[in-house]
Amino acid sequence: MTIRRIGGWIGAGLADAAGRLVILSITTAFLARILPPGDFGATALTLSIVTAFSMAVGTPYEEALTQAKVVRRDDLGAVLALSMVAALGFLALCVPVGLLLDHVYERADLRFLLPATGLLLLAQGPMTLATAVARRRKAFYIINASSILGHVIGAVIAIGLGLAGAGIWSLVALRIVLVFASAASLFWMLGLKVRPVWSWGRLNRFNRFAGLVLASRLVENATYVVYNTLTGALFGLTVLGYLNIAMRLIEPVRGAITAVTHNLCFPHFRGSALSRDNVGEAAAEVARETSALVAPTMMGLAAVSPLVVPLMAGPGWTTAEPIAAALAAGGLLALPSQVVQTALSASGRPQSVLLSYSVALVILALTLVATAGLHPATIGLARLAGDLSLTATTVLINGPLIGLSPWPLLRRLSGVWLSAAIMAVIVAWLGITLADAYGPLLALIVAIPAGVLIYVPLLFLISRASFDSLVGRIRPLLSRAPVAGLR
Numbered sequence: 001m002t003i004r005r006i007g008g009w010i011g012a013g014l015a016d017a018a019g020r021l022v023i024l025s026i027t028t029a030f031l032a033r034i035l036p037p038g039d040f041g042a043t044a045l046t047l048s049i050v051t052a053f054s055m056a057v058g059t060p061y062e063e064a065l066t067q068a069k070v071v072r073r074d075d076l077g078a079v080l081a082l083s084m085v086a087a088l089g090f091l092a093l094c095v096p097v098g099l100l101l102d103h104v105y106e107r108a109d110l111r112f113l114l115p116a117t118g119l120l121l122l123a124q125g126p127m128t129l130a131t132a133v134a135r136r137r138k139a140f141y142i143i144n145a146s147s148i149l150g151h152v153i154g155a156v157i158a159i160g161l162g163l164a165g166a167g168i169w170s171l172v173a174l175r176i177v178l179v180f181a182s183a184a185s186l187f188w189m190l191g192l193k194v195r196p197v198w199s200w201g202r203l204n205r206f207n208r209f210a211g212l213v214l215a216s217r218l219v220e221n222a223t224y225v226v227y228n229t230l231t232g233a234l235f236g237l238t239v240l241g242y243l244n245i246a247m248r249l250i251e252p253v254r255g256a257i258t259a260v261t262h263n264l265c266f267p268h269f270r271g272s273a274l275s276r277d278n279v280g281e282a283a284a285e286v287a288r289e290t291s292a293l294v295a296p297t298m299m300g301l302a303a304v305s306p307l308v309v310p311l312m313a314g315p316g317w318t319t320a321e322p323i324a325a326a327l328a329a330g331g332l333l334a335l336p337s338q339v340v341q342t343a344l345s346a347s348g349r350p351q352s353v354l355l356s357y358s359v360a361l362v363i364l365a366l367t368l369v370a371t372a373g374l375h376p377a378t379i380g381l382a383r384l385a386g387d388l389s390l391t392a393t394t395v396l397i398n399g400p401l402i403g404l405s406p407w408p409l410l411r412r413l414s415g416v417w418l419s420a421a422i423m424a425v426i427v428a429w430l431g432i433t434l435a436d437a438y439g440p441l442l443a444l445i446v447a448i449p450a451g452v453l454i455y456v457p458l459l460f461l462i463s464r465a466s467f468d469s470l471v472g473r474i475r476p477l478l479s480r481a482p483v484a485g486l487r
Contacts (some may be wrong), residue, residue: 032313037241044244048228053090060129081196083125127183150182184390189259217407219357246324269346280404283343286410302328303427326380330387337394350399360390
């Protein structure tokens, strides 16, 4: 395998992230000007619940199918049948839960919004199954292309409904159409034909691994449910709407980076585990090198959030700016944990991932409760605290289980993080100064390349080893030469 090929996958993943961000930003910029913050808050609440349900529908078997040495068509049919049954069960559950939300938040449309949003569960199982097949084939370009196509179709439908006066239903339709379109395009691009066949016996060899993955993913997504629910309960649906706008800016980038890293690293870590290599050392190397690229991206987003939020959402959304900055900074802190968690799963230790997410959930909830009544910006700090505890638990407690030396890794990461933080402070000051004089658009155009020019020499001065490693990885990409012995 050549660095050129891996570089192409990474480039496609980053293009997917950028494309999703642009598409969702344009859609949000339109809808935020015709819908109140409360509508965004109500949609965030229903989506967080349905997302948690979707984890049980298909995601556990995605990891199990990807990790298995051999997968037959009948195995896929059994997984598809189970996901369809689960989808129908959770869709039925959306009805009483919607009625409960209506009672708690005294908003009558929630009883209809949740079951309607739950329709996306019918496509969630097929989409995760097809994603597993694509990952086994290393068809990462197809995953990226289907994602972009789904986002484009969903955005067109949502904007069309918004122009037609559909109100909050345009927000709901965006996510439903996105999932259905992504699933359909994945099946089409892969040429995949699978029919559901109920066979519990065929699922037996996947069930233990899938069960542990399910538990960890449920806790991971329970974090979003708790985050949105507690924010709505403690701060109100209007503040939850501000959080939703911030997440629409940050989560597409953060989610894409996590997905690209996981998809690319899982086969490599799995191969290292099977050959009894040091998986922890491989994870430390990947975490250090990816952080050198991701750190300036996330901290750059944090720095320019006061410029991007007004451009994306318009006036009246100032409260979302510090929340977005905190979410982006959390993405910086959480990346090493994502790499190590991928290594843990590939090594057959998904139970360790469950511990990390459980600790992060508790810290986030406690921080939200402790800061209730303070400025809404504190809800961003709660997520930041959760992300910090996630990485601390993963690296310090779980990392040694696969041979990872935590403190040397954290020392190397500290230089990257410090470089990115200093760059962010300078870019934030530059952006605000230029915005006052020339407006946010021109300030953003200047701030982005300025961040790159500032970060590179800072990394050279503060963390020479990370700088040399980064240059060492980029140089072969530019020369398009194969690298022997690539990890």
